[in-house]
Amino acid sequence: MKVRRCSILHLEPRERVEFNLAGLLAGSDGLVRRQHWVALAPHLGHEVGIDEAECMLLGRISPEAWTEAAAFAGDMRPLLRSLLHKGLVIARHRRHAAFRQQDEAMREGYWHPLAATFHAFTRWDDADAVQAMQETGTTTAAELRQQLGPPPSEAISRVEESEQVRLPTEADNAFDQLLARRVTCRNFDTARPLPLVLLSQLLGRVFGVRATERVTDDTVFLKKSSPSGGGLQPVEAYLLIRNVQGLADGAYHYQPMAHALEPLPGLTRPVAALMLDALAQQHWFADAHVLVALAPRYARNFWKYRHHAKAYRAVVLEAGHLSQTLYLSATDAGLGAYVTCAINEGLLEQAFGLDPMTEGVLAVCGFGWRSTEMVTMELDPAEQIWRAPGVDA
Ligand SMILES: Cc1cc2nc3c(=O)[nH]c(=O)nc-3n(C[C@H](O)[C@H](O)[C@H](O)COP(=O)(O)O)c2cc1C
Known part of the structure:
Protein backbone atom coordinates (compact mmCIF):
# COMPACT_ATOMS: atom_id res chain seq x y z
CA MET A 1 0.00 0.00 0.00
CA LYS A 2 1.31 3.45 -0.93
CA VAL A 3 0.91 6.43 1.37
CA ARG A 4 1.56 10.15 1.46
CA ARG A 5 0.85 12.93 3.94
CA CYS A 6 -2.30 15.00 3.52
CA SER A 7 -1.69 18.11 1.41
CA ILE A 8 -2.33 20.86 3.99
CA LEU A 9 -1.44 20.38 7.64
CA HIS A 10 -0.56 22.67 10.54
CA LEU A 11 0.52 21.36 13.92
CA GLU A 12 -0.25 23.45 16.97
CA PRO A 13 1.22 22.96 20.44
CA ARG A 14 -1.51 23.66 23.00
CA GLU A 15 -1.78 23.80 26.76
CA ARG A 16 -4.70 22.38 28.70
CA VAL A 17 -5.20 23.84 32.19
CA GLU A 18 -7.12 21.76 34.71
CA PHE A 19 -8.07 22.49 38.29
CA ASN A 20 -6.65 20.14 40.91
CA LEU A 21 -8.02 20.44 44.43
CA ALA A 22 -5.37 18.17 45.95
CA GLY A 23 -2.67 20.39 44.47
CA LEU A 24 -4.33 23.50 45.88
CA LEU A 25 -4.54 21.93 49.36
CA ALA A 26 -0.88 20.95 49.05
CA GLY A 27 0.04 24.60 48.55
CA SER A 28 0.31 24.98 44.75
CA ASP A 29 -1.90 27.28 42.62
CA GLY A 30 -4.22 24.30 42.10
CA LEU A 31 -3.71 24.32 38.34
CA VAL A 32 -2.30 21.43 36.35
CA ARG A 33 -0.88 22.39 32.95
CA ARG A 34 -0.58 19.74 30.26
CA GLN A 35 0.96 20.31 26.85
CA HIS A 36 -0.38 18.48 23.83
CA TRP A 37 -0.42 18.62 20.02
CA VAL A 38 -3.35 19.36 17.75
CA ALA A 39 -3.33 18.67 14.00
CA LEU A 40 -5.25 21.18 11.88
CA ALA A 41 -5.95 19.64 8.48
CA PRO A 42 -8.60 21.54 6.51
CA HIS A 43 -9.69 18.53 4.45
CA LEU A 44 -10.97 16.97 7.70
CA GLY A 45 -12.74 20.06 9.01
CA HIS A 46 -12.17 19.12 12.64
CA GLU A 47 -9.17 19.18 14.99
CA VAL A 48 -7.32 15.94 15.62
CA GLY A 49 -5.25 15.23 18.72
CA ILE A 50 -1.88 13.59 18.06
CA ASP A 51 1.16 12.67 20.14
CA GLU A 52 4.78 13.70 19.77
CA ALA A 53 5.81 10.52 17.99
CA GLU A 54 3.00 11.00 15.44
CA CYS A 55 4.16 14.63 14.94
CA MET A 56 7.67 13.46 14.15
CA LEU A 57 6.47 10.81 11.70
CA LEU A 58 4.23 13.32 9.90
CA GLY A 59 7.36 15.41 9.33
CA ARG A 60 9.02 12.46 7.58
CA ILE A 61 6.25 11.59 5.10
CA SER A 62 6.14 13.38 1.77
CA PRO A 63 2.89 15.21 1.03
CA GLU A 64 3.51 14.76 -2.73
CA ALA A 65 5.34 11.52 -3.50
CA TRP A 66 3.61 8.20 -2.79
CA THR A 67 5.81 5.97 -0.59
CA GLU A 68 5.44 2.25 0.19
CA ALA A 69 3.93 1.92 3.67
CA ALA A 70 6.42 -0.88 4.30
CA ALA A 71 9.17 1.76 4.39
CA PHE A 72 7.79 2.79 7.80
CA ALA A 73 8.69 -0.33 9.77
CA GLY A 74 9.25 -1.18 13.42
CA ASP A 75 8.03 1.45 15.92
CA MET A 76 6.68 3.54 13.06
CA ARG A 77 4.18 0.90 11.99
CA PRO A 78 1.50 1.49 14.69
CA LEU A 79 2.04 5.25 14.38
CA LEU A 80 1.39 5.10 10.64
CA ARG A 81 -1.75 3.03 11.24
CA SER A 82 -2.99 5.64 13.73
CA LEU A 83 -2.30 8.52 11.32
CA LEU A 84 -4.11 6.68 8.52
CA HIS A 85 -7.04 6.14 10.85
CA LYS A 86 -7.07 9.87 11.72
CA GLY A 87 -6.98 10.88 8.03
CA LEU A 88 -3.65 12.74 8.32
CA VAL A 89 -1.85 10.19 6.18
CA ILE A 90 -3.57 9.30 2.94
CA ALA A 91 -3.45 5.87 1.33
CA ARG A 92 -4.18 4.73 -2.21
CA HIS A 93 -6.00 1.67 -0.91
CA ARG A 94 -9.78 1.44 -1.48
CA ARG A 95 -10.34 1.23 2.28
CA HIS A 96 -9.06 4.80 2.69
CA ALA A 97 -10.98 6.28 -0.27
CA ALA A 98 -13.06 8.74 1.78
CA PHE A 99 -10.06 10.60 3.27
CA ARG A 100 -8.23 10.42 -0.08
CA GLN A 101 -11.15 12.09 -1.89
CA GLN A 102 -11.33 14.84 0.74
CA ASP A 103 -7.59 15.43 0.44
CA GLU A 104 -7.72 15.42 -3.37
CA ALA A 105 -10.45 18.07 -3.27
CA MET A 106 -8.07 20.26 -1.22
CA ARG A 107 -5.23 19.70 -3.71
CA GLU A 108 -7.48 20.68 -6.62
CA GLY A 109 -8.78 23.78 -4.81
CA GLU A 135 -21.94 35.58 30.23
CA THR A 136 -19.02 37.95 29.75
CA GLY A 137 -21.04 41.01 30.75
CA THR A 138 -20.30 42.73 27.43
CA THR A 139 -23.78 43.40 26.07
CA THR A 140 -23.80 47.21 26.22
CA ALA A 141 -21.11 49.78 25.41
CA ALA A 142 -20.93 50.75 29.09
CA GLU A 143 -20.43 47.10 30.11
CA LEU A 144 -17.73 46.70 27.45
CA ARG A 145 -15.86 49.67 28.90
CA GLN A 146 -16.21 48.29 32.40
CA GLN A 147 -15.07 44.76 31.53
CA LEU A 148 -12.33 45.59 29.03
CA GLY A 149 -11.11 49.01 30.07
CA PRO A 150 -10.82 51.73 27.44
CA PRO A 151 -10.15 50.78 23.81
CA PRO A 152 -7.30 52.30 21.78
CA SER A 153 -8.22 55.92 21.05
CA GLU A 154 -10.85 56.68 18.42
CA ALA A 155 -8.42 58.57 16.14
CA ILE A 156 -4.71 59.30 16.03
CA SER A 157 -2.51 62.22 14.95
CA ARG A 158 0.91 61.67 13.40
CA VAL A 159 1.95 65.33 13.48
CA GLU A 160 1.30 68.40 15.65
CA GLU A 161 -2.04 70.08 15.00
CA SER A 162 -0.22 73.08 13.50
CA GLU A 163 1.30 70.82 10.83
CA GLN A 164 -2.01 69.36 9.72
CA VAL A 165 -3.22 70.36 6.25
CA ARG A 166 -6.86 71.21 6.78
CA LEU A 167 -9.06 70.14 3.84
CA PRO A 168 -11.89 72.20 2.32
CA THR A 169 -15.45 71.12 3.03
CA GLU A 170 -18.22 70.99 0.47
CA ALA A 171 -21.94 71.38 1.05
CA ASP A 172 -23.67 68.00 1.47
CA ASN A 173 -25.43 66.62 -1.56
CA ALA A 174 -27.86 63.71 -1.95
CA PHE A 175 -25.05 61.15 -1.79
CA ASP A 176 -23.84 62.55 1.55
C1 LIG B 1 -17.84 42.89 9.49
C2 LIG B 1 -18.93 43.39 10.40
C3 LIG B 1 -19.49 42.52 11.31
C4 LIG B 1 -20.52 42.93 12.14
N1 LIG B 1 -21.09 42.05 13.00
C5 LIG B 1 -22.12 42.43 13.77
C6 LIG B 1 -22.74 41.51 14.65
O1 LIG B 1 -22.36 40.35 14.73
N2 LIG B 1 -23.78 41.94 15.39
C7 LIG B 1 -24.24 43.20 15.32
O2 LIG B 1 -25.22 43.53 16.01
N3 LIG B 1 -23.66 44.11 14.50
C8 LIG B 1 -22.62 43.75 13.72
N4 LIG B 1 -22.04 44.63 12.87
C9 LIG B 1 -22.57 45.99 12.78
C10 LIG B 1 -21.72 46.93 13.62
O3 LIG B 1 -21.98 46.71 14.97
C11 LIG B 1 -22.07 48.36 13.21
O4 LIG B 1 -21.57 48.59 11.92
C12 LIG B 1 -21.47 49.36 14.18
O5 LIG B 1 -22.14 49.32 15.41
C13 LIG B 1 -21.56 50.78 13.64
O6 LIG B 1 -22.90 51.11 13.38
P1 LIG B 1 -23.36 51.59 11.94
O7 LIG B 1 -23.18 50.45 10.99
O8 LIG B 1 -24.80 51.94 12.10
O9 LIG B 1 -22.50 52.75 11.57
C14 LIG B 1 -20.99 44.26 12.06
C15 LIG B 1 -20.40 45.14 11.14
C16 LIG B 1 -19.39 44.72 10.33
C17 LIG B 1 -18.78 45.66 9.33
Whole structure:
Protein backbone atom coordinates (compact mmCIF):
# COMPACT_ATOMS: atom_id res chain seq x y z
CA MET A 1 0.00 0.00 0.00
CA LYS A 2 1.31 3.45 -0.93
CA VAL A 3 0.91 6.43 1.37
CA ARG A 4 1.56 10.15 1.46
CA ARG A 5 0.85 12.93 3.94
CA CYS A 6 -2.30 15.00 3.52
CA SER A 7 -1.69 18.11 1.41
CA ILE A 8 -2.33 20.86 3.99
CA LEU A 9 -1.44 20.38 7.64
CA HIS A 10 -0.56 22.67 10.54
CA LEU A 11 0.52 21.36 13.92
CA GLU A 12 -0.25 23.45 16.97
CA PRO A 13 1.22 22.96 20.44
CA ARG A 14 -1.51 23.66 23.00
CA GLU A 15 -1.78 23.80 26.76
CA ARG A 16 -4.70 22.38 28.70
CA VAL A 17 -5.20 23.84 32.19
CA GLU A 18 -7.12 21.76 34.71
CA PHE A 19 -8.07 22.49 38.29
CA ASN A 20 -6.65 20.14 40.91
CA LEU A 21 -8.02 20.44 44.43
CA ALA A 22 -5.37 18.17 45.95
CA GLY A 23 -2.67 20.39 44.47
CA LEU A 24 -4.33 23.50 45.88
CA LEU A 25 -4.54 21.93 49.36
CA ALA A 26 -0.88 20.95 49.05
CA GLY A 27 0.04 24.60 48.55
CA SER A 28 0.31 24.98 44.75
CA ASP A 29 -1.90 27.28 42.62
CA GLY A 30 -4.22 24.30 42.10
CA LEU A 31 -3.71 24.32 38.34
CA VAL A 32 -2.30 21.43 36.35
CA ARG A 33 -0.88 22.39 32.95
CA ARG A 34 -0.58 19.74 30.26
CA GLN A 35 0.96 20.31 26.85
CA HIS A 36 -0.38 18.48 23.83
CA TRP A 37 -0.42 18.62 20.02
CA VAL A 38 -3.35 19.36 17.75
CA ALA A 39 -3.33 18.67 14.00
CA LEU A 40 -5.25 21.18 11.88
CA ALA A 41 -5.95 19.64 8.48
CA PRO A 42 -8.60 21.54 6.51
CA HIS A 43 -9.69 18.53 4.45
CA LEU A 44 -10.97 16.97 7.70
CA GLY A 45 -12.74 20.06 9.01
CA HIS A 46 -12.17 19.12 12.64
CA GLU A 47 -9.17 19.18 14.99
CA VAL A 48 -7.32 15.94 15.62
CA GLY A 49 -5.25 15.23 18.72
CA ILE A 50 -1.88 13.59 18.06
CA ASP A 51 1.16 12.67 20.14
CA GLU A 52 4.78 13.70 19.77
CA ALA A 53 5.81 10.52 17.99
CA GLU A 54 3.00 11.00 15.44
CA CYS A 55 4.16 14.63 14.94
CA MET A 56 7.67 13.46 14.15
CA LEU A 57 6.47 10.81 11.70
CA LEU A 58 4.23 13.32 9.90
CA GLY A 59 7.36 15.41 9.33
CA ARG A 60 9.02 12.46 7.58
CA ILE A 61 6.25 11.59 5.10
CA SER A 62 6.14 13.38 1.77
CA PRO A 63 2.89 15.21 1.03
CA GLU A 64 3.51 14.76 -2.73
CA ALA A 65 5.34 11.52 -3.50
CA TRP A 66 3.61 8.20 -2.79
CA THR A 67 5.81 5.97 -0.59
CA GLU A 68 5.44 2.25 0.19
CA ALA A 69 3.93 1.92 3.67
CA ALA A 70 6.42 -0.88 4.30
CA ALA A 71 9.17 1.76 4.39
CA PHE A 72 7.79 2.79 7.80
CA ALA A 73 8.69 -0.33 9.77
CA GLY A 74 9.25 -1.18 13.42
CA ASP A 75 8.03 1.45 15.92
CA MET A 76 6.68 3.54 13.06
CA ARG A 77 4.18 0.90 11.99
CA PRO A 78 1.50 1.49 14.69
CA LEU A 79 2.04 5.25 14.38
CA LEU A 80 1.39 5.10 10.64
CA ARG A 81 -1.75 3.03 11.24
CA SER A 82 -2.99 5.64 13.73
CA LEU A 83 -2.30 8.52 11.32
CA LEU A 84 -4.11 6.68 8.52
CA HIS A 85 -7.04 6.14 10.85
CA LYS A 86 -7.07 9.87 11.72
CA GLY A 87 -6.98 10.88 8.03
CA LEU A 88 -3.65 12.74 8.32
CA VAL A 89 -1.85 10.19 6.18
CA ILE A 90 -3.57 9.30 2.94
CA ALA A 91 -3.45 5.87 1.33
CA ARG A 92 -4.18 4.73 -2.21
CA HIS A 93 -6.00 1.67 -0.91
CA ARG A 94 -9.78 1.44 -1.48
CA ARG A 95 -10.34 1.23 2.28
CA HIS A 96 -9.06 4.80 2.69
CA ALA A 97 -10.98 6.28 -0.27
CA ALA A 98 -13.06 8.74 1.78
CA PHE A 99 -10.06 10.60 3.27
CA ARG A 100 -8.23 10.42 -0.08
CA GLN A 101 -11.15 12.09 -1.89
CA GLN A 102 -11.33 14.84 0.74
CA ASP A 103 -7.59 15.43 0.44
CA GLU A 104 -7.72 15.42 -3.37
CA ALA A 105 -10.45 18.07 -3.27
CA MET A 106 -8.07 20.26 -1.22
CA ARG A 107 -5.23 19.70 -3.71
CA GLU A 108 -7.48 20.68 -6.62
CA GLY A 109 -8.78 23.78 -4.81
CA TYR A 110 -5.54 25.87 -5.07
CA TRP A 111 -5.95 27.16 -1.50
CA HIS A 112 -3.05 28.94 0.16
CA PRO A 113 -2.31 26.58 3.09
CA LEU A 114 -2.63 29.20 5.83
CA ALA A 115 -5.85 30.58 4.34
CA ALA A 116 -7.33 27.08 4.07
CA THR A 117 -6.52 26.36 7.70
CA PHE A 118 -7.88 29.72 8.86
CA HIS A 119 -11.06 29.24 6.84
CA ALA A 120 -11.65 25.68 8.01
CA PHE A 121 -11.06 26.33 11.71
CA THR A 122 -12.86 29.63 12.28
CA ARG A 123 -16.28 28.22 11.52
CA TRP A 124 -19.26 27.84 13.84
CA ASP A 125 -22.11 25.35 13.92
CA ASP A 126 -23.98 26.07 17.12
CA ALA A 127 -22.62 29.27 18.63
CA ASP A 128 -24.86 31.55 20.70
CA ALA A 129 -23.39 35.05 20.41
CA VAL A 130 -26.05 36.57 22.65
CA GLN A 131 -25.41 34.18 25.52
CA ALA A 132 -21.66 34.73 25.13
CA MET A 133 -22.14 38.50 25.57
CA GLN A 134 -24.39 37.97 28.57
CA GLU A 135 -21.94 35.58 30.23
CA THR A 136 -19.02 37.95 29.75
CA GLY A 137 -21.04 41.01 30.75
CA THR A 138 -20.30 42.73 27.43
CA THR A 139 -23.78 43.40 26.07
CA THR A 140 -23.80 47.21 26.22
CA ALA A 141 -21.11 49.78 25.41
CA ALA A 142 -20.93 50.75 29.09
CA GLU A 143 -20.43 47.10 30.11
CA LEU A 144 -17.73 46.70 27.45
CA ARG A 145 -15.86 49.67 28.90
CA GLN A 146 -16.21 48.29 32.40
CA GLN A 147 -15.07 44.76 31.53
CA LEU A 148 -12.33 45.59 29.03
CA GLY A 149 -11.11 49.01 30.07
CA PRO A 150 -10.82 51.73 27.44
CA PRO A 151 -10.15 50.78 23.81
CA PRO A 152 -7.30 52.30 21.78
CA SER A 153 -8.22 55.92 21.05
CA GLU A 154 -10.85 56.68 18.42
CA ALA A 155 -8.42 58.57 16.14
CA ILE A 156 -4.71 59.30 16.03
CA SER A 157 -2.51 62.22 14.95
CA ARG A 158 0.91 61.67 13.40
CA VAL A 159 1.95 65.33 13.48
CA GLU A 160 1.30 68.40 15.65
CA GLU A 161 -2.04 70.08 15.00
CA SER A 162 -0.22 73.08 13.50
CA GLU A 163 1.30 70.82 10.83
CA GLN A 164 -2.01 69.36 9.72
CA VAL A 165 -3.22 70.36 6.25
CA ARG A 166 -6.86 71.21 6.78
CA LEU A 167 -9.06 70.14 3.84
CA PRO A 168 -11.89 72.20 2.32
CA THR A 169 -15.45 71.12 3.03
CA GLU A 170 -18.22 70.99 0.47
CA ALA A 171 -21.94 71.38 1.05
CA ASP A 172 -23.67 68.00 1.47
CA ASN A 173 -25.43 66.62 -1.56
CA ALA A 174 -27.86 63.71 -1.95
CA PHE A 175 -25.05 61.15 -1.79
CA ASP A 176 -23.84 62.55 1.55
CA GLN A 177 -27.38 62.33 2.84
CA LEU A 178 -27.64 58.72 1.71
CA LEU A 179 -24.36 57.90 3.48
CA ALA A 180 -25.58 59.64 6.62
CA ARG A 181 -28.78 57.56 6.71
CA ARG A 182 -26.84 54.27 6.59
CA VAL A 183 -27.38 52.89 10.06
CA THR A 184 -27.10 49.19 10.87
CA CYS A 185 -30.69 48.09 11.43
CA ARG A 186 -31.45 45.98 14.50
CA ASN A 187 -35.19 46.64 14.51
CA PHE A 188 -37.23 45.14 11.67
CA ASP A 189 -40.99 45.20 11.14
CA THR A 190 -42.07 41.56 10.83
CA ALA A 191 -45.71 42.57 10.29
CA ARG A 192 -45.12 44.50 7.06
CA PRO A 193 -44.59 42.40 3.90
CA LEU A 194 -41.75 43.42 1.60
CA PRO A 195 -42.86 44.16 -1.99
CA LEU A 196 -41.22 41.86 -4.55
CA VAL A 197 -40.19 44.86 -6.65
CA LEU A 198 -38.03 46.22 -3.80
CA LEU A 199 -36.36 42.84 -3.33
CA SER A 200 -35.76 42.63 -7.07
CA GLN A 201 -34.32 46.15 -7.28
CA LEU A 202 -31.98 45.56 -4.38
CA LEU A 203 -30.68 42.18 -5.57
CA GLY A 204 -30.15 43.62 -9.06
CA ARG A 205 -28.24 46.61 -7.74
CA VAL A 206 -25.99 44.60 -5.43
CA PHE A 207 -25.53 41.23 -7.10
CA GLY A 208 -26.83 41.74 -10.65
CA VAL A 209 -24.58 41.68 -13.72
CA ARG A 210 -24.25 45.10 -15.36
CA ALA A 211 -22.06 44.00 -18.29
CA THR A 212 -19.87 41.09 -19.34
CA GLU A 213 -16.40 40.80 -20.82
CA ARG A 214 -16.49 37.61 -22.90
CA VAL A 215 -12.91 36.51 -23.72
CA THR A 216 -14.07 33.15 -25.04
CA ASP A 217 -17.33 31.30 -24.44
CA ASP A 218 -15.84 29.57 -21.38
CA THR A 219 -13.98 32.60 -19.98
CA VAL A 220 -16.27 35.43 -18.98
CA PHE A 221 -15.59 38.33 -16.62
CA LEU A 222 -18.44 40.16 -14.94
CA LYS A 223 -19.09 43.81 -14.22
CA LYS A 224 -21.12 44.42 -11.08
CA SER A 225 -21.67 47.45 -8.85
CA SER A 226 -18.93 46.34 -6.42
CA PRO A 227 -15.28 45.74 -7.33
CA SER A 228 -13.87 42.22 -7.49
CA GLY A 229 -10.30 40.91 -7.70
CA GLY A 230 -9.56 40.04 -11.34
CA GLY A 231 -13.16 40.89 -12.30
CA LEU A 232 -14.06 37.33 -11.33
CA GLN A 233 -16.99 38.13 -9.04
CA PRO A 234 -16.87 34.80 -7.18
CA VAL A 235 -19.33 35.69 -4.40
CA GLU A 236 -22.74 34.04 -4.76
CA ALA A 237 -25.86 35.23 -2.94
CA TYR A 238 -27.96 32.59 -1.19
CA LEU A 239 -31.15 33.83 0.41
CA LEU A 240 -33.52 32.91 3.19
CA ILE A 241 -36.74 34.77 2.50
CA ARG A 242 -39.83 35.32 4.56
CA ASN A 243 -42.74 37.68 4.22
CA VAL A 244 -41.96 38.91 0.70
CA GLN A 245 -45.08 39.51 -1.39
CA GLY A 246 -45.52 36.96 -4.18
CA LEU A 247 -42.71 34.68 -2.98
CA ALA A 248 -43.00 31.54 -0.92
CA ASP A 249 -40.94 31.65 2.27
CA GLY A 250 -37.85 29.52 1.85
CA ALA A 251 -34.31 29.18 0.52
CA TYR A 252 -33.22 30.62 -2.82
CA HIS A 253 -30.13 31.20 -4.94
CA TYR A 254 -29.85 34.46 -6.89
CA GLN A 255 -28.87 33.84 -10.52
CA PRO A 256 -27.13 37.09 -11.56
CA MET A 257 -27.09 36.57 -15.35
CA ALA A 258 -30.84 35.92 -15.53
CA HIS A 259 -31.71 38.24 -12.61
CA ALA A 260 -33.80 35.39 -11.23
CA LEU A 261 -34.35 33.53 -8.00
CA GLU A 262 -33.81 29.79 -7.96
CA PRO A 263 -35.89 28.03 -5.27
CA LEU A 264 -33.83 25.51 -3.31
CA PRO A 265 -35.90 22.66 -1.90
CA GLY A 266 -35.03 20.67 1.14
CA LEU A 267 -35.34 23.06 4.09
CA THR A 268 -36.11 20.85 7.04
CA ARG A 269 -37.25 23.60 9.42
CA PRO A 270 -39.20 26.87 9.37
CA VAL A 271 -37.25 29.77 7.84
CA ALA A 272 -37.56 32.00 10.91
CA ALA A 273 -36.03 29.40 13.23
CA LEU A 274 -33.21 28.71 10.77
CA MET A 275 -32.46 32.43 10.46
CA LEU A 276 -32.20 32.80 14.24
CA ASP A 277 -29.88 29.81 14.64
CA ALA A 278 -27.77 30.83 11.63
CA LEU A 279 -27.37 34.28 13.18
CA ALA A 280 -26.07 32.74 16.42
CA GLN A 281 -29.28 33.86 18.21
CA GLN A 282 -28.95 37.53 17.22
CA HIS A 283 -32.74 38.01 17.25
CA TRP A 284 -32.38 41.68 16.28
CA PHE A 285 -31.17 40.61 12.82
CA ALA A 286 -33.29 37.45 12.55
CA ASP A 287 -36.45 39.56 12.13
CA ALA A 288 -35.32 40.87 8.73
CA HIS A 289 -37.36 39.85 5.69
CA VAL A 290 -34.31 38.67 3.76
CA LEU A 291 -31.08 37.02 4.88
CA VAL A 292 -28.32 36.95 2.26
CA ALA A 293 -25.48 34.49 2.80
CA LEU A 294 -22.35 35.60 0.94
CA ALA A 295 -20.80 32.37 -0.31
CA PRO A 296 -17.76 32.72 -2.59
CA ARG A 297 -16.95 30.07 -5.18
CA TYR A 298 -13.31 30.02 -4.06
CA ALA A 299 -12.20 28.05 -7.11
CA ARG A 300 -13.17 30.96 -9.38
CA ASN A 301 -10.81 33.36 -7.60
CA PHE A 302 -8.13 30.71 -7.03
CA TRP A 303 -8.24 29.81 -10.76
CA LYS A 304 -6.23 32.99 -11.30
CA TYR A 305 -4.66 33.43 -7.86
CA ARG A 306 -3.36 29.88 -7.26
CA HIS A 307 -1.97 29.19 -3.76
CA HIS A 308 -1.73 33.00 -3.59
CA ALA A 309 -1.01 34.61 -0.21
CA LYS A 310 -3.54 37.41 -0.87
CA ALA A 311 -6.34 35.51 -2.60
CA TYR A 312 -8.48 34.72 0.47
CA ARG A 313 -7.99 38.27 1.71
CA ALA A 314 -9.34 39.57 -1.61
CA VAL A 315 -12.44 37.41 -1.35
CA VAL A 316 -13.11 38.57 2.21
CA LEU A 317 -12.76 42.19 1.07
CA GLU A 318 -15.19 41.54 -1.75
CA ALA A 319 -17.80 40.34 0.73
CA GLY A 320 -17.29 43.65 2.56
CA HIS A 321 -17.79 45.65 -0.64
CA LEU A 322 -20.99 43.77 -1.42
CA SER A 323 -22.31 44.38 2.06
CA GLN A 324 -21.68 48.12 1.82
CA THR A 325 -23.42 48.27 -1.57
CA LEU A 326 -26.29 46.36 0.00
CA TYR A 327 -26.44 48.79 2.94
CA LEU A 328 -26.56 51.80 0.60
CA SER A 329 -29.07 50.21 -1.78
CA ALA A 330 -31.33 49.32 1.13
CA THR A 331 -30.99 52.80 2.64
CA ASP A 332 -31.85 54.37 -0.72
CA ALA A 333 -34.99 52.19 -0.89
CA GLY A 334 -36.07 53.22 2.63
CA LEU A 335 -35.13 49.83 4.07
CA GLY A 336 -32.86 48.80 6.93
CA ALA A 337 -29.83 46.54 6.44
CA TYR A 338 -27.20 44.70 8.46
CA VAL A 339 -24.03 42.66 8.06
CA THR A 340 -22.52 40.13 10.45
CA CYS A 341 -19.90 37.41 10.53
CA ALA A 342 -21.06 36.12 13.93
CA ILE A 343 -22.83 33.30 12.13
CA ASN A 344 -23.23 29.54 12.29
CA GLU A 345 -22.13 29.08 8.71
CA GLY A 346 -22.39 25.30 9.04
CA LEU A 347 -26.19 25.55 9.32
CA LEU A 348 -26.46 27.79 6.26
CA GLU A 349 -24.20 25.55 4.19
CA GLN A 350 -26.33 22.59 5.13
CA ALA A 351 -29.52 24.45 4.21
CA PHE A 352 -28.17 25.62 0.84
CA GLY A 353 -26.20 22.45 0.03
CA LEU A 354 -22.76 24.11 0.03
CA ASP A 355 -19.40 22.47 0.71
CA PRO A 356 -17.44 24.50 3.33
CA MET A 357 -14.11 24.46 1.48
CA THR A 358 -15.46 25.12 -2.01
CA GLU A 359 -18.45 27.41 -1.38
CA GLY A 360 -18.34 28.12 2.36
CA VAL A 361 -20.29 31.12 3.65
CA LEU A 362 -18.14 34.12 4.67
CA ALA A 363 -20.68 36.58 6.01
CA VAL A 364 -24.38 37.29 6.21
CA CYS A 365 -26.26 40.45 5.26
CA GLY A 366 -29.93 41.15 5.58
CA PHE A 367 -32.54 43.75 4.81
CA GLY A 368 -36.19 44.59 5.27
CA TRP A 369 -38.61 47.22 6.50
CA ARG A 370 -37.43 49.07 9.57
CA SER A 371 -39.63 48.93 12.64
CA THR A 372 -41.12 52.21 13.89
CA GLU A 373 -39.89 51.40 17.39
CA MET A 374 -36.30 50.96 18.56
CA VAL A 375 -36.13 47.98 20.93
CA THR A 376 -32.52 46.97 20.27
CA MET A 377 -29.89 49.70 20.29
CA GLU A 378 -28.66 51.18 17.01
CA LEU A 379 -25.74 53.57 16.54
CA ASP A 380 -27.36 56.74 15.30
CA PRO A 381 -25.80 59.66 17.20
CA ALA A 382 -26.65 62.06 14.37
CA GLU A 383 -30.31 61.03 14.72
CA GLN A 384 -30.73 60.36 11.02
CA ILE A 385 -33.09 57.44 11.55
CA TRP A 386 -34.17 57.68 15.17
CA ARG A 387 -35.07 61.18 16.40
CA ALA A 388 -34.65 61.78 20.16
CA PRO A 389 -38.02 61.97 21.99
CA GLY A 390 -39.48 65.47 21.82
CA VAL A 391 -37.22 66.58 18.95
CA ASP A 392 -39.43 65.21 16.20
CA ALA A 393 -42.31 67.50 15.25
C1 LIG B 1 -17.84 42.89 9.49
C2 LIG B 1 -18.93 43.39 10.40
C3 LIG B 1 -19.49 42.52 11.31
C4 LIG B 1 -20.52 42.93 12.14
N1 LIG B 1 -21.09 42.05 13.00
C5 LIG B 1 -22.12 42.43 13.77
C6 LIG B 1 -22.74 41.51 14.65
O1 LIG B 1 -22.36 40.35 14.73
N2 LIG B 1 -23.78 41.94 15.39
C7 LIG B 1 -24.24 43.20 15.32
O2 LIG B 1 -25.22 43.53 16.01
N3 LIG B 1 -23.66 44.11 14.50
C8 LIG B 1 -22.62 43.75 13.72
N4 LIG B 1 -22.04 44.63 12.87
C9 LIG B 1 -22.57 45.99 12.78
C10 LIG B 1 -21.72 46.93 13.62
O3 LIG B 1 -21.98 46.71 14.97
C11 LIG B 1 -22.07 48.36 13.21
O4 LIG B 1 -21.57 48.59 11.92
C12 LIG B 1 -21.47 49.36 14.18
O5 LIG B 1 -22.14 49.32 15.41
C13 LIG B 1 -21.56 50.78 13.64
O6 LIG B 1 -22.90 51.11 13.38
P1 LIG B 1 -23.36 51.59 11.94
O7 LIG B 1 -23.18 50.45 10.99
O8 LIG B 1 -24.80 51.94 12.10
O9 LIG B 1 -22.50 52.75 11.57
C14 LIG B 1 -20.99 44.26 12.06
C15 LIG B 1 -20.40 45.14 11.14
C16 LIG B 1 -19.39 44.72 10.33
C17 LIG B 1 -18.78 45.66 9.33
